[in-house]
Amino acid sequence: MPEYEVKLLLKPTAVLRLDKELQDTVLSTFAMPASATKQSIQFLDTDSKDIYAAG
Structure with a gap:
């Protein structure tokens, strides 16, 4: 597994x-x-969900 x-x-x-x-070309x-x-x-976010809002 990659670490990134x-x-x-x-x-x-x-x-x-x-x-x-997924299309074969993507694969x-x-x-x-x-x-x-x-x-x-799982990720930790702020109370205002800054990470979630950023996508």
Whole structure:
């Protein structure tokens, strides 16, 4: 597992097929497996939810 994360804001219509799965070009470009890996992710935020609001 990498020790970093990159967030890309991509148009769903540009990266997803009609069945809501990633297009093959996206999978190959980012060397992603065809199956998803479930992860439990948690982050701490401020009372005013600054991180959540930032996206």
